[in-house]
Structures are given as C-alpha cells and as structure tokens.
Amino acid sequence: MAYSETAKTHYTNELKGIRSGGLFKEERFIESPQAARIKVEYPLGAAPKEVINLCANNYLGLSSHPDVLEAARKGLETRGYGMSSVRFICGTQDIHHELENKLTEFLGTEDTILFPSCMEANAAIFEVLLDKDDAMIADRLVHASIVDGMRLSKAQLYNYKHSNMEHLEEKLQETQGCRFRMIITDGVFSMDGDIAKLDVICDLAEKYNAMVMLDDSHASGFMGKRGKGTHEHCGVMGRIDAITTTLGKALGGAAGGCLSGRKELVELCRQRARPYLFSNTVPPVVVAASIRVIDLIEKSTDRRDKLEENTMFFREQMTKAGFDIREGVHPIVPVMLYNAKLAQDVARDLYAEGIYVVGFFFPVVPQGQARIRTQVSADHEREHLEKAVAAFTKVGKKYNILGKKKDEIIAMYGV
Amino acid sequence: MSEDVKKLIIDYVKKEYLDEDSDQTIDENTKLISGGIVDSFSMVSLKMFLEKKFKISIPDEKATPEAFDSVNSIMKLIQEFVKP
Amino acid sequence: MAVHERVKEFFRNELVELQNADLFKEERYVCSPQAADIVVEYPPNAPPRRVINFCANNYLGLSTHPAVIEAAKKGLEERGFGMSSVRFICGTQDIHKELERKVSGFLGMDDTILYSSCFDANGGVFEALLGEEDALISDELNHASIIDGIRLCKAERHRYKHGDLHDLEHHLKQTQDKRFRMIVTDGAFSMDGVVAKLDEICWLAEEYDAILLVDDSHATGFIGKTGRGTHEHFDVMDRVDLITTTFGKALGGASGGCVSGKQFFIDILRQRSRPYLFSNTLSPVVVAATIKAIELLEGSTHLRDKLERNALYFRQHIRDAGFEVKDGFHPIVPIMIHDARIVQEMARSLYDEGIYVIGFFYPVVPRGAARIRVQLSAAHEIEHIDKALAAFTKIGRKLGVVK
Numbered sequence: 001m002a003y004s005e006t007a008k009t010h011y012t013n014e015l016k017g018i019r020s021g022g023l024f025k026e027e028r029f030i031e032s033p034q035a036a037r038i039k040v041e042y043p044l045g046a047a048p049k050e051v052i053n054l055c056a057n058n059y060l061g062l063s064s065h066p067d068v069l070e071a072a073r074k075g076l077e078t079r080g081y082g083m084s085s086v087r088f089i090c091g092t093q094d095i096h097h098e099l100e101n102k103l104t105e106f107l108g109t110e111d112t113i114l115f116p117s118c119m120e121a122n123a124a125i126f127e128v129l130l131d132k133d134d135a136m137i138a139d140r141l142v143h144a145s146i147v148d149g150m151r152l153s154k155a156q157l158y159n160y161k162h163s164n165m166e167h168l169e170e171k172l173q174e175t176q177g178c179r180f181r182m183i184i185t186d187g188v189f190s191m192d193g194d195i196a197k198l199d200v201i202c203d204l205a206e207k208y209n210a211m212v213m214l215d216d217s218h219a220s221g222f223m224g225k226r227g228k229g230t231h232e233h234c235g236v237m238g239r240i241d242a243i244t245t246t247l248g249k250a251l252g253g254a255a256g257g258c259l260s261g262r263k264e265l266v267e268l269c270r271q272r273a274r275p276y277l278f279s280n281t282v283p284p285v286v287v288a289a290s291i292r293v294i295d296l297i298e299k300s301t302d303r304r305d306k307l308e309e310n311t312m313f314f315r316e317q318m319t320k321a322g323f324d325i326r327e328g329v330h331p332i333v334p335v336m337l338y339n340a341k342l343a344q345d346v347a348r349d350l351y352a353e354g355i356y357v358v359g360f361f362f363p364v365v366p367q368g369q370a371r372i373r374t375q376v377s378a379d380h381e382r383e384h385l386e387k388a389v390a391a392f393t394k395v396g397k398k399y400n401i402l403g404k405k406k407d408e409i410i411a412m413y414g415v
Numbered sequence: 416m417s418e419d420v421k422k423l424i425i426d427y428v429k430k431e432y433l434d435e436d437s438d439q440t441i442d443e444n445t446k447l448i449s450g451g452i453v454d455s456f457s458m459v460s461l462k463m464f465l466e467k468k469f470k471i472s473i474p475d476e477k478a479t480p481e482a483f484d485s486v487n488s489i490m491k492l493i494q495e496f497v498k499p
Numbered sequence: 500m501a502v503h504e505r506v507k508e509f510f511r512n513e514l515v516e517l518q519n520a521d522l523f524k525e526e527r528y529v530c531s532p533q534a535a536d537i538v539v540e541y542p543p544n545a546p547p548r549r550v551i552n553f554c555a556n557n558y559l560g561l562s563t564h565p566a567v568i569e570a571a572k573k574g575l576e577e578r579g580f581g582m583s584s585v586r587f588i589c590g591t592q593d594i595h596k597e598l599e600r601k602v603s604g605f606l607g608m609d610d611t612i613l614y615s616s617c618f619d620a621n622g623g624v625f626e627a628l629l630g631e632e633d634a635l636i637s638d639e640l641n642h643a644s645i646i647d648g649i650r651l652c653k654a655e656r657h658r659y660k661h662g663d664l665h666d667l668e669h670h671l672k673q674t675q676d677k678r679f680r681m682i683v684t685d686g687a688f689s690m691d692g693v694v695a696k697l698d699e700i701c702w703l704a705e706e707y708d709a710i711l712l713v714d715d716s717h718a719t720g721f722i723g724k725t726g727r728g729t730h731e732h733f734d735v736m737d738r739v740d741l742i743t744t745t746f747g748k749a750l751g752g753a754s755g756g757c758v759s760g761k762q763f764f765i766d767i768l769r770q771r772s773r774p775y776l777f778s779n780t781l782s783p784v785v786v787a788a789t790i791k792a793i794e795l796l797e798g799s800t801h802l803r804d805k806l807e808r809n810a811l812y813f814r815q816h817i818r819d820a821g822f823e824v825k826d827g828f829h830p831i832v833p834i835m836i837h838d839a840r841i842v843q844e845m846a847r848s849l850y851d852e853g854i855y856v857i858g859f860f861y862p863v864v865p866r867g868a869a870r871i872r873v874q875l876s877a878a879h880e881i882e883h884i885d886k887a888l889a890a891f892t893k894i895g896r897k898l899g900v901v902k
Contacts, residue, residue: 007679007710011628011763018770025770027591033579033783038589057583057779064579072580072784073572080532081564081571081788082752084557089857090537092526116616116754119778123622123647129510140457144777147456148622148651157459161434180506211506248779253581255615255754255782264510271517271524278643279618280556280745283753284532285571285784289580358588364776367451476631 023362033064034253036379040356051356052384054374056253059222059331060303061379063253067296068289075288083281087114088270091281099287102294103258107220107228107245108237111266114282115275118217118246118257119145124273125213125242126153129265130182135175138184139163139196143215146184155182162189165200172208181210182241187230188218191365191373193332195223198234211241217257218332221250222304222378227297241265247286252293256282307331307378310385314376317389322402324409331376334360335392336369338406339413343370346395353391368415420493424486427464432457443486458483465489471496533562533752535878539855550855551883553873555752558721558830559802560878562752566795567788571753574787582780586613587769590780598786601793602757606719606727606744607736609762613781614774617716617745617756618644623772624712624743624758625652629681634674636667636709637683638695645683645714654681661688664699671707679710686715686729686742687722690864690872692831694722697733705738712741716756717831720749721877726796726803740764746785751792755785806830806877813875813884820892821901830875834891835868841898842869848897852890 018024028042034056041048062068075095085091096114103112115121122145126136134155138146141162150157158175160167168183175181183205185196198214205212216229224232229245231237242265247256259269269276297303311331318325324336337343343359350357350372361370376385396402401409425441432453433439439452447453453461462478465471473496482492517523527541533555540547561567574594584590595613602611614620621644625635633654637645640661649656655677659666667682674680682704684695697713704711715728719742723731730739741764746755758768768775796802810830818824823835836842839860846858849871860869873887895901 008761008763010679011767015763015766015770023770025587025776027587027596027769028589029596030582030589030592032592033577034582034584034589035579041593053589055584056589058581059583063581063583068580069575072575076568076571076575078532080534080562081568082557082562082747082754083529083533083555084562084748084752085533085555088524088526089554090527090529090533090539090552090855093529093531094540097526097528116618117778119774120616120618140454144773148773152647152650156463158463159457159460161432164434180509246779248581249583253583253779253782254784255581255779262507264507264514267514268510270526271514274643274647275618279616280747280752280754283785285753286782356589366454479631
C-alpha cells in the first residue's frame with residue numbers, strides 16, 4: 001500500500017462521523033426505467049417493490065418516452081454510440097450542429113454550444129468571459145456548479161441576498177467602477193421551487209449596465225407558455241445574455257448541457273472554454289434523441305400543459321390536507337418538515353406506503369429547514385397524485401403535523 | 416480594539432446577511448458560519464468589506480470559516496494585518 | 500439590450516484577434532459514425548469527403564462496435580434513455596451497481612464510483628478527500644481537468660517537473676510535515692504519448708508515505724498485457740490507491756468516467772463529492788454499453804493486441820521515412836516538426852490527401868515543439884496505415900521536412 005494506516009483511520013472515522021450524524025446517504029437500486037412508477041430494491045437485498053416516484057427531474061416524462069427511445073435507437077444506427085473525441089478535433093457531427101441550431105431557436109437566442117453537462121457549461125463560462133477587473137454578482141442560492149465555476153474565474157465575486165432586488169441594486173452600484181458586471185442567477189431555485197424575478201433583474205441590468213446570466217436547468221422545456229424557460233415565463237425573452245441549461249432533466253434526462261446566448265459570448269466559449277476543448281463531445285445517441293425532444297415540445301405544448309395541471313392539482317391537495325408547502329407554481333413542491341430526523345422518518349414511512357420521496361437536510365439545505373422535496377411530472381396520472389396525497393395524509397396524521405405551522409412543528413420536534 | 420470597530424462589523428453583518436424582519440441577534444460571540452447565518456459562499460462579501468474598510472489584504476489561506484466564525488475571531492484576524 | 504455595446508465590441512475584438520493570430524478553431528462536421536474512415540464536411544458547405552481518421556481517442560474501435568451498439572439498444576429498451584436524477588436520489592439502477600463492480604474487477608480495485616465524465620471525476624475527487632492540512636503534488640503536464648480539480652481543493656499545491664522523479668522526491672521531502680500527501684499523475688500523457696514511470700513513483704509514494712492517484716484516461720482498456728492500464732503495464736496493480744479514468748475514449752467513447760480505488764476513499768466520495776451529489780447520473784444507455792465494452796475486453800485481448808501491433812508498425816515506418824518521433828510504444832504518436840507554420844501547412848495538405856490528423860502548436864505545446872499528433876486505433880487496418888505513411892512521405896518531402 002502506498003499510504004499509511006493514518007490515512008485509512010482518518011477516512012474511516014470521517015465515515016463514522018457522517019453515519020452517526022444521521023447524514024449518511026444510502027443509495028436505492030432501481031430496476032426499471034425512470035417513470036411515474038418504478039421498481040425499487042431497498043434496502044440492498046430486499047424484494048423489489050413498485051412505488052410511485054415523486055423525486056425525479058423527469059418533468060415532462062420524456063426520459064423513457066417511446067418517441068425519444070426510437071430517435072435514440074436511430075441515432076445509434078446511423079451515427080454510432082460514441083465519438084471518442086473533443087468537439088473541435090473530430091467530435092462534431094452534422095447532428096451536433098443541428099441540435100445547437102434547434103436549441104438556439106427554441107430558447108430565442110443567437111447561438112448555442114453543447115457541453116457534456118450543464119455543470120461543465122457553468123464551469124466554463126465565467127473563466128472565459130470575465131477577468132479580474134470584472135464583477136460577478138450572484139444570488140446567494142445559485143447552484144453548486146455555478147459556485148464552482150465562479151471560483152475558477154479571476155473576476156471579483158459579489159453576492160446578494162436570495163432574490164433580494166434592493167440588495168442586488170446595491171451591489172450593482174458598488175461595482176460601477178468595474179469593467180464589466182454580470183448578474184448570475186438560477187431561473188428556478190431547486191430547493192424551494194421559487195422563481196427568479198427576471199423582469200426586475202433585466203431592468204436593473206439595463207440601468208446599471210450589466211450582463212445577465214441564467215441557469216435554467218429546472219425550467220427549460222416547461223416554464224413559460226411554450227416551455228422555453230424562465231425568461232419566457234417572466235416576459236424577458238431576448239434580454240438574457242447567456243443561458244446555461246441541461247438536457248439531463250426535462251429534456252430527456254440522459255446527458256448533455258449547453259450554453260446559449262449572444263453570438264460573441266458563445267463563440268468565445270467555443271474557442272476557449274476548457275471543458276469544450278478538453279472534454280468529450282456529447283454522444284450521437286444523446287444528440288439524436290435531444291433533437292427529437294425539441295421537435296416534440298415545439299410541435300405541441302401538451303406535455304408542459306399537463307405538467308402545469310398536475311402541479312396545480314398536487315399543490316392544492318397537499319395544502320388542503322394541511323401540509324406546509326412553500327407557495328408557488330413550479331413542479332418542485334417542498335413539503336416543509338424543518339427537523340432532519342422527522343424528514344427522514346416521514347420519507348421512510350411514505351416508502352412503506354408505496355411513495356418514493358427523499359428527505360433533504362443539512363448540508364443540502366440550511367440547518368432547521370429540512371423538507372421532503374417532491375417533484376411533479378407530466379408522466380403522473382391523477383390517480384398517482386391522489387395516492388400520493390392520501391399516503392402523505394396518513395403519514396402526516398401519524399406524526400401529528402397536519403395543519404401545523406413552522407413554529408408548532410419545531411416546538412414538537414426541535415431542529 | 417475599540418468598541419466602534421466591533422459595532423461596525425456587527426452592523427455590517429446584520430445588514431448584509433439578515434432579512435429586515437429577522438429576529439436573530441448578533442453579538443461578538445454569535446457563531447456566524449457554524450451557526451448558519453453566513454455560508455462559506457456569502458463569506459466573500461464580508462472579506463471584501465473588511466479589506467476595503469481597514470485597507471488590508473487577507474490572504475486566502477487565512478480567510479477560513481473558523482477565522483470568520485464570530486466578530487471576536489474576525490477582530491483577531493484583522494489585528495494581524497492592520498498596521499498600528 | 501442588456502449587453503452594452505462596449506461589451507459586444509470587446510468580445511468581438513477578442514475573436515478577431517484569435518483569427519489574426521491563426522489560433523481560431525474551426526469545426527469540421529463529421530457526417531458518419533466514428534470509425535477508421537469518416538466522412539467530413541470542411542469547410543462548412545463543402546461537399547463531404549471520406550478521410551482516414553487518425554485523431555480520435557477511439558483506441559479499440561469500440562465507438563461503433565456492433566456488440567456495443569447492440570448492448571446500448573438493449574439498455575435503452577430495458578432501462579430507458581435517461582434517469583433525470585442525481586445518483587443518491589433516484590438515479591441508481593441495478594446496472595449502475597453492476598458497472599461499478601465490473602470496473603472495480605477490471606482495474607483490480609475495491610470499489611468504483613461513476614461520474615458523468617472523467618472531467619467531473621477529477622473535479623470532485625481532490626476537494627472531497629483533502630483539506631488545507633494536506634499537500635497535492637502533481638506533474639506539471641497533467642490534464643486540464645486535474646488542474647481544475649486541484650484548484651477547487653484547499654490543499655497546498657506543488658508541481659513537479661514533467662516526469663522528473665528527483666523533483667517529485669524533493670516535493671515529497673518538503674511536505675513531510677503535512678497531514679497527507681497525494682501524488683497525482685496522468686498514466687499516459689496525451690501530447691507526447693509517453694507513460695509515467697509508475698513503478699518508480701509507487702516506490703517514492705511508499706517511501707515518503709503518500710497517496711497515489713493516476714488519471715489513466717489514455718490507457719484504460721489497452722495499456723498493459725490485458726489492457727487494465729498503466730498500473731498493469733508496470734506491474735504495480737495493488738500499489739496504486741486511486742485511478743480516475745474515462746469511458747469516453749477507448750471504452751466506448753460516449754460518456755462517463757469514474758474514480759476507482761480503496762473502499763473508504765470511494766465511500767467518502769459517495770457522501771461528499773460535489774459532482775456526484777449535484778450532477779445527473781449516467782444514462783442507462785451508456786451504462787449498458789460500457790458493461791459490454793468491459794466484457795469484450797475481459798473476454799479477449801485481441802483488440803488491444805491489434806492496437807499494439809498497429810502502433811509499433813506505424814512508429815517503425817514513420818521513423819524509417821525520416822520523421823522525428825519521440826520514443827515510445829503508445830498509440831499516440833507525436834511527429835515532431837517544431838515549426839508551427841509548417842505543422843499547419845502539413846495538416847492541411849495531409850487532409851487534402853485524405854489523411855485526417857491534428858497539428859499542435861503554441862500555446863497547447865511549448866514554442867518550438869509544434870507537432871502532428873497521430874492516434875492509432877484497433878479499427879485501423881494495415882492499408883489505412885500504409886496510406887497514411889505514403890501521404891506523410893509525400894507531403895514531408897514536399898515541405899522539406901524529410902528528404
């Protein structure tokens with residue numbers, strides 16, 4: 001062995017600590033495709049059972065859609081499985097270009113480049129576009145991959161209280177001496193399902209001469225009347241300078257991400273972005289399927305409409321049942337439980353009732369804000385959602401939390 | 416260091432990290448980072464504020480969550496860099 | 500418009516500068532699957548033409564292997580196209596666990612954790628395992644993704660001169676007071692086609708009590724007698740602690756990467772590694788295809804053997820033709836031209852002859868070290884290689900590179 005017993009002991013103790021802190025994440029094994037109902041083996045060795053899935057990013061139900069599978073199959077046959085190459089060497093097929101053009105049109109921008117994931121798009125953009133005389137002004141709750149991307153940039157880092165437009169304005173004023181300013185936000189924040197105030201952000205950007213960058217991973221495909229994203233939803237299409245988003249959630253769920261926006265910004269990333277230059281191209285099978293996905297959602301808004309209906313229904317019913325649901329319109333529906341152990345207990349009991357959800361607690365969400373984050377999908381039928389509400393109600397009664405507010409739940413269970 | 420400096424920092428923390436309607440109290444011993452009031456990402460603003468205000472430069476290795484965890488520990492840190 | 504004219508102007512100028520400095524990269528559109536020969540449209544709208552491809556990482560030809568494609572199709576049918584989930588929420592299928600087991604077995608490690616790419620794996624491994632009390636000692640020519648991963652980690656950073664084991668030893672000595680030391684090296688370096696001297700590095704790691712991590716992306720599947728990688732080649736299979744590698748090169752070429760190693764390292768990564776917790780799980784299609792790729796390699800060494808023969812054949816004959824080639828055996832063959840202008844001219848002319856290769860020059864490689872990089876594949880037949888040799892000789896003579 002190349003290293004000492006000290007290292008082994010150290011890491012073993014770290015793991016013990018994570019376990020005893022109740023923070024250990026256990027994987028559950030799924031023995032079916034992703035869908036409204038899945039077959040799960042949990043714990044390891046238990047007999048697999050069918051449960052209703054309420055925690056996938058499979059918003060439009062496209063991850064196992066027959067049309068998408070068909071396009072993937074055709075892609076495999078005509079363009080192969082992999083390219084084994086970075087984009088600019090021999091990793092750009094005609095279909096990559098076609099997908100980029102389709103995304104540009106769909107998102108209403110000037111140009112698009114694909115990345116292996118939205119995570120890599122976020123890792124690339126700031127380092128390429130901004131330098132030490134520039135300012136990055138980010139919402140405090142932006143996605144982890146954006147935080148990592150900003151850390152790789154030499155630009156000055158500022159952040160503002162979550163969705164607090166006055167605080168954003170202060171930061172914009174503070175940075176007027178910088179060369180460029182870039183406001184950075186998620187379109188939809190994934191822990192609460194709340195939506196960025198993009199209209200105000202765009203107005204401020206104009207007033208204070210700043211670019212706007214948006215990570216729309218939890219919105220592309222279904223937010224806005226035609227599913228174009230948060231910018232459509234907030235009525236600011238054409239006013240966003242850079243959008244990063246993923247093909248790994250609503251738009252198919254396999255892999256892939258992109259950066260879409262002003263021509264010059266995108267082209268510069270094509271020339272300089274480290275992941276673009278050093279990372280494998282998106283595989284033909286994913287590109288082919290994604291082209292079909294965009295075609296499907298452009299042709300008809302059926303799926304995003306159904307998702308919207310399902311979301312309203314589920315939110316109404318859960319509120320009626322007496323749960324503390326953060327208000328909103330997004331398919332991310334956080335059921336607030338505040339106490340970490342309570343969240344885990346409720347999730348476990350729901351699983352026994354055939355409802356698959358996961359408890360979120362520190363450090364994924366702040367201490368004292370534990371929740372069960374449910375996600376509605378267009379794949380859910382009314383009966384799935386009714387069963388879910390019934391199960392939640394039953395378990396909620398058991399823990400005596402129905403109709404209770406935050407203080408009351410904390411009083412009962414602590415934080 | 417003076418009470419003025421302490422107040423300066425406490426006021427900044429309140430304004431920069433707390434919502435207007437928050438009933439969280441901040442004193443020189445309140446655990447800022449480990450108490451979840453300031454996370455390591457938002458800590459950046461605090462560092463920049465201190466550097467600007469006291470005309471110092473805090474190297475990245477010293478800007479640890481431990482050093483920023485309370486107003487008291489922050490004052491200790493600044494003392495290292497402020498010329499008398 | 501939110502982008503002030505000034506910003507637009509600025510970025511437009513940056514692009515013009517790149518074009519003027521001849522550093523602008525133009526994409527070529529491949530209108531076929533990846534294979535020994537491909538159909539390319541270049542420049543855009545030119546009629547597509549067939550060329551022999553010598554610049555893919557498709558070392559074993561698995562990117563379009565019928566058994567791999569069949570397995571991918573089966574994966575699609577049985578497990579769907581995507582999971583739309585991070586691993587620990589609802590993104591772990593039985594086949595993910597199976598792939599992890601298979602990779603562990605193939606690489607000779609305790610356990611493996613999958614990532615959406617080796618880029619992500621390298622991005623997540625250092626930060627999750629090491630802190631400011633530790634030291635990272637890495638070869639200065641390591642892959643960009645390792646450099647980025649190290650930047651995200653708070654450990655003390657040291658770089659040793661490329662392949663210089665005395666310098667490595669010096670840094671190891673210097674960091675004895677740190678809690679942990681980790682040596683990081685690529686197994687095979689992709690600009691030069693050379694391998695790290697893993698046997699000696701292992702000895703140093705043991706001598707100076709350091710953890711050893713190897714990025715084997717340009718070795719997994721074909722280096723070593725049965726293609727396990729650089730550690731098999733140097734007969735140090737149980738002495739490397741962590742391997743990061745990709746499924747996006749020899750093992751199928753679509754996507755995916757992993758970290759493989761000692762059990763508790765992998766356990767910690769599952770709990771803490773940022774890309775693992777926040778990034779989408781591997782597509783079932785890729786998982787199924789990769790399982791098949793590994794099965795193929797475990798079943799027979801004929802692909803890596805053919806690749807080895809192809810590499811030796813090309814290296815031998817290109818030398819005989821008078822070209823300067825760095826010593827080695829790796830299927831990456833750097834043909835040293837030194838002059839950047841000639842390299843670009845040569846690459847263009849070779850393309851016209853139907854041979855697709857890549858020229859590298861400053862800043863990707865040092866000034867004066869410009870080269871044409873050729874990558875051999877098990878998909879190449881002798882005819883393909885002979886055509887390339889003929890073209891190199893013809894163009895080399897024309898440009899005065901060889902007599």
